[in-house]
Amino acid sequence: MKKHFLITAGPTREAIDPVRYLTNRSSGKMGYALAGAAAHEGHRVTLISGPCDLDVPEGVDFLPVESAKEMYDAVEHYISKTDIAIFAAAVADYRPASVPEQKIKKEADSLTLELVKNPDILGSARKKFAFTGTLVGFAAETENALTNARSKLVRKHCDLIVANDVSRSDIGFDSSENEVTLVYPDHELKLPKENKYQLALDIIEKSLEINALRQ
Amino acid sequence: MKKHFLITAGPTREAIDPVRYLTNRSSGKMGYALAGAAAHEGHRVTLISGPCDLDVPEGVDFLPVESAKEMYDAVEHYISKTDIAIFAAAVADYRPASVPEQKIKKEADSLTLELVKNPDILGSARKKFAFTGTLVGFAAETENALTNARSKLVRKHCDLIVANDVSRSDIGFDSSENEVTLVYPDHELKLPKENKYQLALDIIEKSLEINALRQ
Numbered sequence: 001m002k003k004h005f006l007i008t009a010g011p012t013r014e015a016i017d018p019v020r021y022l023t024n025r026s027s028g029k030m031g032y033a034l035a036g037a038a039a040h041e042g043h044r045v046t047l048i049s050g051p052c053d054l055d056v057p058e059g060v061d062f063l064p065v066e067s068a069k070e071m072y073d074a075v076e077h078y079i080s081k082t083d084i085a086i087f088a089a090a091v092a093d094y095r096p097a098s099v100p101e102q103k104i105k106k107e108a109d110s111l112t113l114e115l116v117k118n119p120d121i122l123g124s125a126r127k128k129f130a131f132t133g134t135l136v137g138f139a140a141e142t143e144n145a146l147t148n149a150r151s152k153l154v155r156k157h158c159d160l161i162v163a164n165d166v167s168r169s170d171i172g173f174d175s176s177e178n179e180v181t182l183v184y185p186d187h188e189l190k191l192p193k194e195n196k197y198q199l200a201l202d203i204i205e206k207s208l209e210i211n212a213l214r215q
Numbered sequence: 216m217k218k219h220f221l222i223t224a225g226p227t228r229e230a231i232d233p234v235r236y237l238t239n240r241s242s243g244k245m246g247y248a249l250a251g252a253a254a255h256e257g258h259r260v261t262l263i264s265g266p267c268d269l270d271v272p273e274g275v276d277f278l279p280v281e282s283a284k285e286m287y288d289a290v291e292h293y294i295s296k297t298d299i300a301i302f303a304a305a306v307a308d309y310r311p312a313s314v315p316e317q318k319i320k321k322e323a324d325s326l327t328l329e330l331v332k333n334p335d336i337l338g339s340a341r342k343k344f345a346f347t348g349t350l351v352g353f354a355a356e357t358e359n360a361l362t363n364a365r366s367k368l369v370r371k372h373c374d375l376i377v378a379n380d381v382s383r384s385d386i387g388f389d390s391s392e393n394e395v396t397l398v399y400p401d402h403e404l405k406l407p408k409e410n411k412y413q414l415a416l417d418i419i420e421k422s423l424e425i426n427a428l429r430q
Contacts, residue, residue, distance in 0.1 A: 019355065019357070020238070021237075021238065022231070093321035103358075103381070106308035110312070114326075142316075166234055167233060
């Protein structure tokens with residue numbers, strides 16, 4: 001049975017001034033691989049992506065965004081129309097509290113940047129967007145990956161969290177391979193290290209299994 | 216007469232923690248065009264570049280760096296061996312004062328990021344690196360472009376500043392075209408809007424003229 005996937009990908013950029021911004025090391029490879037794998041299997045895919053230097057997979061509805069706020073708005077708009085939402089984007093947790101219209105001059109020897117929390121997209125899926133479909137999140141951690149992933153699963157009412165350790169340079173953000181553990185409400189499943197496309201096929205399959213069990 | 220060019224390009228990335236960083240919208244296109252144009256004309260080129268998604272021009276000695284501090288060290292090491300230094304990189308002016316080894320958790324509703332000034336690479340060329348060759352800087356401004364460029368020229372003892380207005384979206388950082396004014400110690404020369412490679416050829420030519428006059 002063909003489903004409609006909503007997939008987020010990439011980093012977000014949080015403007016400090018017209019030229020400077022905060023971001024993170026997400027390459028978008030995992031999210032694009034998920035979108036490509038789901039489309040390849042014949043599913044409908046809406047890909048909401050922060051700035052990435054990747055080709056958009058064929059057959060995917062593509063929505064480019066820049067900031068966490070823009071991604072939040074796009075997800076809010078599309079999520080209710082979809083069956084399975086996979087949030088693979090590395091959304092910036094904080095943004096500058098205010099953004100001047102002109103470039104900040106570098107006169108002072110030090111500078112204090114006040115940051116405020118961005119809206120929590122994954123955490124809003126159930127509570128604010130009232131999404132009842134299958135909800136899959138990612139947890140990129142540098143320590144206590146599984147404990148943090150399980151806590152996220154419970155707090156945000158997810159069906160599955162894909163946990164990975166981004167402190168390792170051979171896997172994760174900028175690499176083509178990944179080694180993850182799937183955290184379910186009642187068990188965990190460690191997948192072998194594999195390329196992101198093969199991993200994407202596995203995650204799509206597991207999401208469809210969860211979705212089928214819920215019907 | 217063939218010369219040795221040192222060219223810096225791209226943005227720099229200043230780590231906030233293992234996954235987050237500060238950066239800016241520089242694409243590196245201008246610096247890579249300069250390196251390509253100089254190499255094409257038969258000059259020797261050392262290109263010191265922050266993270267860019269661009270192909271390294273043929274025949275160029277390439278030195279990738281990430282942070283402003285790394286770029287500073289690389290320039291310090293190579294500049295005395297070169298005849299003409301063109302600093303086209305958009306070096307981050309500030310970096311976080313301290314960088315935790317683990318990813319910062321997003322528990323607090325707000326966060327204060329303390330930033331300190333990065334070493335001034337262009338300003339160090341004459342004073343700290345004792346560079347006596349031809350020195351060309353860039354000034355990317357969103358207001359008072361020419362006044363700021365002239366002030367930079369004088370303070371940093373440059374032979375030429377290439378000034379452009381990055382508040383315009385049709386030129387500058389992410390675009391393929393640029394429209395700049397060349398600021399000399401005794402006059403200014405506004406160049407027509409042109410693609411970055413043609414502009415690069417013009418800047419290489421003007422740098423060689425200045426270098427020849429000095430001999």
